[in-house]
Amino acid sequence: MLTNNLGYPRIGSNRELKKACEQYWSGKTSQQELLQIGKQIRLHNWRLQKDAGIDLIPSNDFSFYDQVLDMSLTVGAIPSQYNKIILNGHNTELDLYFGMARGYQRDELDITALEMTKWFDTNYHYIVPEFYNNQQFSFFSRKIVDEFYEAKQAGILTKPVLIGPVSYLLLGKEKEEGFHRIELLKNLLPVYFEILTELKSNGVEWVQFDEPFLCLDLSEAEQDAYKKVYSEIKRRFPGIHVQVATYFEGLKDQTRLACSLPIDALHIDLSKDPGQLDQVLDILPDQMSLSLGLVDGRNIWKNNFNDSLKQIQHAVDKIGNQRVIMAASCSLLHSPCDLELETNEHILTSEVKQWLAFAKQKIDEIVTLSKLAEGSKDESLKRKLEDNQAAMESRKTSDLIHDKTVKKETKEVQNADFKRNSPFSIRKEKQTELLNLPLFPTTTIGSFPQTSEIRKQRALFKKGSIDIEEYEQALKFETEKTIRWQEEIDLDVLVHGEFERNDMVEYFGEQLNGFVFTKNGWVQSYGSRCVKPPIIYGDVSRSKAMTVKWTQYAQSLTSRLVKGMLTGPVTILQWSFVRDDQPRSVTCNQIALAIREEVKDLEDVGIRIIQIDEPAIREGLPLRKADWQNYLQWAIKAFRVASTGVEDETQIHTHMCYSEFNDIIHNIAEMDADVITIECSRSKMELLDAFTSFEYPQQIGPGVYDIHSPRIPLEAEMVDLLMKAKKVIQPEQLWVNPDCGLKTRNWDETKKALAEMVNAAKSMRLSEVKPMTV
Structure with a gap:
């Protein structure tokens, strides 16, 4: 054998x-x-x-x-555009290769990935091959x-x-x-x-x-x-x-x-x-x-x-x-x-x-x-x-695995637990009045660059080399600096930067029951990006608030809106190693109930915009279309369990990246988030084709620049992408944001790119001003 x-x-x-x-x-x-x-x-x-x-x-x-x-x-x-990378003679095949993967911005060349x-x-x-006729x-x-x-x-x-x-x-x-x-x-x-x-x-x-x-x-x-x-x-x-x-x-x-x-x-x-x-x-x-x-x-x-x-x-x-x-x-x-x-x-x-x-x-x-x-x-x-x-x-x-209380609560989830109080049309009016945002509001997806200093402080704290007070002081310093900088460039909806977080899934798993972690359990996500998935070994529940402290602190520093940042139940499920002794849908509902509690706690302390990231919801689709409906039914239910326990005035955002939505756009709408942000920059807004045949009711932020590449986009190219978006989505529905979190970028790239993005949004606002008639 x-x-x-x-x-x-x-x-x-x-x-x-x-x-x-x-x-x-x-x-x-x-x-x-x-x-x-x-x-x-x-x-x-x-x-x-x-x-x-x-x-x-x-x-x-x-x-x-x-x-x-x-x-x-x-x-x-x-x-053909990538051939220019090696025409100058000093670049190699490997430079061409990395240019295709990451973009290339030197030698007077500016080529997107x-x-x-x-x-x-x-x-x-994976990097998508491009094909041409003959x-x-x-x-x-x-x-x-x-x-x-x-x-x-x-x-x-x-x-x-x-x-x-x-x-x-x-x-x-x-x-x-x-x-x-x-x-x-x-x-x-x-x-x-x-x-x-x-x-x-x-x-x-x-x-x-x-x-x-x-x-x-x-x-x-x-x-x-x-x-x-x-x-x-x-x-x-x-x-x-x-x-x-x-x-x-x-x-x-x-x-x-x-x-x-x-x-x-x-x-x-x-x-x-x-x-x-x-x-x-x-x-x-x-x-x-x-x-x-x-x-x-x-x-x-x-x-x-x-x-x-x-x-x-x-x-x-x-x-x-x-x-x-x-x-x-x-x-x-x-x-x-x-x-x-x-x-x-x-x-x-x-x-x-x-x-x-x-x-x-x-x-x-x-x-x-x-x-x-x-x-x-x-x-x-x-x-x-x-x-x-x-x-x-x-x-x-093992007694570690089973929690009778969690099993009972999961079985008792009722239809009322995954419906908002009012339809979006009513919520939108209330949110518009309360939030008072401009046309083409700007925001980011959540994380800001995790510098070597922040990682060093986290490592020292985990080793016990510094105490909790010293560690939190470092986090407060970075958070305030980030809030002030966002104010300076005139972002409309701010984030606290997530400096206390190691990973968007691991951070939550560390605070939920039923999870365990590894020190070296890394797997490749793309390129040099590696993730360390948590292991879900047992029933999942929340013992305490997970994000309220740092979100509330950031909001106390500014009069502008600060967005609460959470990872959604489907993504936590998809990006973990999941127990295989019960249906994935059951585990997902357990996570959803824990996130629901966190959402309510954020609202209770005055956070009026809460983002529940679900980049993995499309990824989780079964490979055969005949199996899609069963998955979508429980996945969307889990998101709604997590997101619908708030008042009409609280705006729920979600984020998805690197997914084809055309064939499930109706299901995305059924998630009933007030705002969805998606990756669109690498595909040159191709993902928006889904919106030409379906009138998406909620608001949408089509990511206007690619954060997975080190190249810095210009205002003009982001305006061009927004103009494409405006052809299929009404201006009052559009948000302006990068296509993903900024954790893996450096501060120099981030500052330059976001400043260009804010200018692009302001240019779009000017284009919507109707000239006065005499």
Whole structure:
């Protein structure tokens, strides 16, 4: 029985890649030093997997920013404006690559970054490929071949990973009208053939093609594309073993299509959809092996060995031991690196830790399951099985997990708990009179730059090196300085800056019951941005106010409105590692009740604008449209439970980013927030297409500049974006704001960009003034 891994975390156990990239971007380290860090991480990952006993070890799963962007560079899908970056002669391919990801603003060039969006239903972001009619492709970057050769030189024969050609095209966007991107397959396939030819000449045996779109709804043309691609690859490269990897959902009605492909192995995600195993086994061709994705690559709970061994045995009984491959459900990119680094009992107790497995431990689980299924009598394996079952039993019966009061309150949520007192039309009148805001009101999404000094103070406080008084004095100083600066540039609705917060989810999880944390449980969100998701292990409740103190303090400093800042229940759920022993909807409602209490406390101390961020609500949509309605029903209910316990005069905002809203715009309106802010700048206001066919009733802030890029936007380009927005949204509905929080930017960029943004809003107000007639 072969063991198979689809991908391994690329950030390094101590976030070495993040630190190296940021040092390079700031000019503090050389490109050669950055490349060396990347090589060290790759070699560490390959050796770790080889030593553990993985047979099919992935290469090309490493990336300096994003694997989809890597594929775009590999096949030469480089929009023409970025070619200017390397025309001057002193920039390299890596500078071009980072310019596409982050934008480029030097050498008299000012180029915006490519659009970024969510990778299916995860919190990972990818750089969206751009496609043009009759676009030509070329074998531009040799990264995939170079890394395969690098591993081979180290004595490790890897399985190169490519995004399959059909999924790669479907991940992108047409930037011209009159064609569908799947039509570009005839131009794209020759580049894949070139890649495979080079890999074959270097001695490749297995190649993994990631085709997650096989788990989505496909048109007839897209289904035909899959048949054409893999038939042609089989015809041209009969000596290469081809594995097609699917994940994040079951194959369902695409089962017959997937099993008809002339490939050597099919990978399926049994963690997400265990029910698909029988459907696949019933029609799997005799020449095809089956990779069983039983170890959950997206969560941190230990695999239940007894349950998995039953599924493995079922597959073996049906197709034989030699055709069964043991694997994780998907790439381990979505898991933290190593549980062994969690040595602080005060952060992660031993009782909870025994229930967990990170990427390194999941590799061991894959190998252990394979050996157990083969009948190994090794005593160490027997002990591992016994320890695994003890952990399963401990988790099932632990008093830490279950809270009868929380369970009762969640069941008792009534319809009245998720409805505002009055419809928006009445609320709007009351809010307009009370808040007295100008046309095109300006605000930010919440956070301001977290400087090294603030992070240092937080670290000193956590270590006990400074006391609470000294720490809070530092926070007060930064908060007041930020309030004064917002007043100076004439922002209309201020925020306190969130200097007391480490992360928009972690901060709340630390104050809610039912959560536990890690010290080194980092996962990549995009580029060098890493997050440390909380672990929801039990029933969730709130013991005390979480944000009132700092919001109230900020409001005491100014006569202007200060916005309360909260993270919504769906986002806290989506961006945490969630317990898998009850429906996600139940956990989400528990969080919603806790946030509802916080909203009411903010209102009680006089905060009249409260933002409940839900950037992950679109991300949580199931991959199949047939499953959408059930999810949207409970997700929107949870938001309304959290947000509707206030008076009409209190204005509720929400924020969403990097999501396509066109197909769920009616559901977004049902959230009944008074104001929604969304990301629109990278897509050049394309997201507003949803509002051309749907008359959105509430107010909206289409983000007018991209905070994920270091470039500083000009007033004129923000005015241009607002003018586009005004074509589909009434001026009295429009707010002016960045597209996301400013935590990851530096103060120099932030001050310049927000000053330009305020000027843009004032220009828009002047354009609305009607000239007097004589």
